Amino acid sequence: MMANIKVILLLSKALKYCEDVLLENELTTEEVKQQCEIFLNDYYFRQYEEEFEFCFSEKKLKKINNLLKLFNYATGFIAGKQVLEGLENFQAFFICAIFGWRYKEDKNKFRYRDVVLFIPRKNAKTFIAAIVFLLLMLTEQDYSEFYSICIDRDLAKEIRKAMAQIISASPAIKKHFFVSESEIGIIKCLITNSFYYPRTSKANKNNAIRPAAVVCDEVGAFTSNDNIQAMRKGQLSVKNPLMLKLTTAYAESDSVMLEELEYDRAVLKGTTTNHRLFALLYYATKEEAWTDEGLYKANPLRIEENYKEIKEDREMAKIKTSEQEEFLTKNLNIFLKSNELNKYLDIDYWKKCKISDKEFRKKIKGKTVTLGLDMSVTTDLTAVGIEFEDENIIYCKSHGFLPEDSLPNRREKHINYRNYERLGYCDIHKGMTVNYTKVEEYIRSIEEEYECTIGCIVTDPMNAKELVERLSEDYDVVMLKQTYSNLSPATKEFRKKVYDYKIRYVGNELLDWNMSNASTTKGKADDEMLIKEDKNKQRIDMVVVLIFAYTEYVVPDDGYSPVDALDRMDWG
Numbered sequence: 001m002m003a004n005i006k007v008i009l010l011l012s013k014a015l016k017y018c019e020d021v022l023l024e025n026e027l028t029t030e031e032v033k034q035q036c037e038i039f040l041n042d043y044y045f046r047q048y049e050e051e052f053e054f055c056f057s058e059k060k061l062k063k064i065n066n067l068l069k070l071f072n073y074a075t076g077f078i079a080g081k082q083v084l085e086g087l088e089n090f091q092a093f094f095i096c097a098i099f100g101w102r103y104k105e106d107k108n109k110f111r112y113r114d115v116v117l118f119i120p121r122k123n124a125k126t127f128i129a130a131i132v133f134l135l136l137m138l139t140e141q142d143y144s145e146f147y148s149i150c151i152d153r154d155l156a157k158e159i160r161k162a163m164a165q166i167i168s169a170s171p172a173i174k175k176h177f178f179v180s181e182s183e184i185g186i187i188k189c190l191i192t193n194s195f196y197y198p199r200t201s202k203a204n205k206n207n208a209i210r211p212a213a214v215v216c217d218e219v220g221a222f223t224s225n226d227n228i229q230a231m232r233k234g235q236l237s238v239k240n241p242l243m244l245k246l247t248t249a250y251a252e253s254d255s256v257m258l259e260e261l262e263y264d265r266a267v268l269k270g271t272t273t274n275h276r277l278f279a280l281l282y283y284a285t286k287e288e289a290w291t292d293e294g295l296y297k298a299n300p301l302r303i304e305e306n307y308k309e310i311k312e313d314r315e316m317a318k319i320k321t322s323e324q325e326e327f328l329t330k331n332l333n334i335f336l337k338s339n340e341l342n343k344y345l346d347i348d349y350w351k352k353c354k355i356s357d358k359e360f361r362k363k364i365k366g367k368t369v370t371l372g373l374d375m376s377v378t379t380d381l382t383a384v385g386i387e388f389e390d391e392n393i394i395y396c397k398s399h400g401f402l403p404e405d406s407l408p409n410r411r412e413k414h415i416n417y418r419n420y421e422r423l424g425y426c427d428i429h430k431g432m433t434v435n436y437t438k439v440e441e442y443i444r445s446i447e448e449e450y451e452c453t454i455g456c457i458v459t460d461p462m463n464a465k466e467l468v469e470r471l472s473e474d475y476d477v478v479m480l481k482q483t484y485s486n487l488s489p490a491t492k493e494f495r496k497k498v499y500d501y502k503i504r505y506v507g508n509e510l511l512d513w514n515m516s517n518a519s520t521t522k523g524k525a526d527d528e529m530l531i532k533e534d535k536n537k538q539r540i541d542m543v544v545v546l547i548f549a550y551t552e553y554v555v556p557d558d559g560y561s562p563v564d565a566l567d568r569m570d571w572g
Helices: 009-022 030-044 058-068 089-100 125-139 153-169 226-234 256-269 292-298 304-319 321-331 347-351 357-364 404-409 417-422 436-450 465-472 484-499 509-517 541-550 562-568
Strands: 054-056 101-103 114-118 145-150 177-179 187-189 195-200 211-217 242-247 277-281 368-374 382-390 393-403 426-429 453-459 477-479 503-506 518-522 528-532
Touching: 009 030, 009 058, 009 089, 030 054, 030 089, 030 256, 030 277, 058 089, 058 125, 089 101, 089 114, 089 125, 089 277, 114 256, 125 145, 125 153, 125 187, 125 195, 125 211, 125 242, 145 153, 145 226, 153 177, 153 187, 153 195, 153 211, 211 226, 226 242, 242 256, 256 277, 292 304, 304 321, 304 484, 321 518, 347 484, 347 509, 357 382, 357 393, 357 503, 368 436, 368 541, 382 436, 382 541, 393 404, 393 436, 393 509, 393 541, 404 426, 417 426, 417 509, 426 436, 436 453, 436 465, 453 541, 465 477, 484 503, 484 528, 484 541, 509 518, 509 541, 528 541
Parallel strands: 114 242, 114 277, 145 195, 145 211, 211 242, 368 453, 393 426, 393 503, 453 477
Antiparallel strands: 054 101, 177 187, 187 195, 368 382, 382 393, 518 528
């Protein structure tokens, strides 16, 4: 069957992509698999069924195929190369769907009314939109109007700039287009007298126009459908209306794209019927976010230089929370809630690091360990953390202490401390304040209990000076003030260890709750410290002690100063 259509390179590439996806030669999302399955089933079978109202017009597609021979790439390593030859298979699939599928009774009418491309940056989203618009301007009705809408003036320039560059780089078509000198000015096709004009997404300014096709660019940033609906109303009197929604993900809880994705998934899954929707959804899940699998699923443009850069961004984002939002939304296409990334880390990744107490005891035997100690008086938890390293893996355990008489007045009513005590996660002792003697007894029992040696105890000098003095008689006690400079390196590196799956902790639901409460606050130069989002109802102390202990494992500053080095240099 492929032999019959091999002259149409565009279609050959599209069918190859679909087949590779379904044979799992191509790593991608479930939604892309579903769309490929629909395409192949419709192409090979359903179009020949009498009740199916659509057909694939190879004649129409051949015209598009031949036009693409006249287009050249304008930028990058492939500048000057013919677009048809350079198209990736998934891009060919996208174009085939738009231009190949038609109504049986009217081959000039597109099957697809709505087209969605949900894809991260660095995957030529703007380029493919520019190509589609240029093809439409050359092939659709005379005097057609084409628009793109986006949230601001700067974004409005992008598709237009790509169109202008392709025209400039393609001598065969350049003479058939007029490109205004303005960055957001009109582009006109002199053959059809059609024009393209970029607009911002203000509904009241998008009335009284008749768009044959609209690209809603970066629709993930839209928090209202008004602008889209204004464009759709303008298409009511258009014979062949087409609306494309192109976007990356955003950290935006109110994005209209969230509802769109829900609907698209329902259509692709078959729970909702809409034969006029085509959607390619590329993204990683949160569970895949820090893996190569997630990276390749989300980014279908198979260019190694891109992957190398994205991997570098990933390593940076593991350490710097300021980089995480950009990485997760723009490189992996993961929608986030507004301000979601104030959280210290993804709790799902943390829970993957869980081990049994039995495994911990096996590993700790004979090791030198570091303890973290965070003392409280009443409402906060007093906590002790045990930590050691084995074969580049950090093993840790956290234990809490709290006074019994404080239980009725604690604001975290949903936490069943008595049950957690029965499970061995914490100790509850009599009184209204923390019994430091009980804490000391726990610390002094560790070496015998686990057959290990305490190397040092890291603690904040704020509370329990007498306890610290007693411990100092038998152990090396490191006094650690909670400042950005003291805690930021360990805070960042511990999180990176979690994402690299180089942390193991003894399963403890109370510790998990503490971790889910942990957020970060920023200092100068992107420094970080842990905080709790709700000071009255949350506790993070069992996490804090792990960070305290981990300060002993962070690679110390080598003391290099470029200024001092220059001063010492012999300039002859």
